[in-house]
Amino acid sequence: MQTNQTQQIQVTVDRSLVAETNAIFEQLGLSQSAAITLFLKKVAATGRMPFDVALTERQKATLNLQAAIAQANRPVNDLETPAGYQRWEEDVHDDY
Structure with missing residues (x-):
């Protein structure tokens, strides 16, 4: 049993x-x-x-906004020197 x-x-x-x-x-x-x-x-x-199980449109928008804010808070590379320009050119996450 x-x-x-x-x-x-x-x-x-x-x-x-x-x-x-x-x-x-x-x-x-x-x-x-x-x-x-x-x-x-x-x-x-x-x-x-x-x-x-999926994110709602509002949750997706919130995540996108948070990512944009984090990106905006990143320090700007020094583009006035050749080394600073080189770092910016090689950084795939810098899109400005």
Whole structure:
């Protein structure tokens, strides 16, 4: 006879998200534990997330803005000397 061993997991989740999803689970007749188990079984069966995981357009825009700010804060190379000009010419990240 095979015994089904279980393991308890603990996650930290925003309280409002827990309340919102528990209300949905209740309407579906599921406990929080059953819903999480369903999710894990789907991942195990398919070998992937059961939904697309991607950045939103706003998240992508935020990352692009952060990269632009970081680029703008970089020190300007000294282009008045031959050595400074050479460093600028060889730096593929300088686009000014």
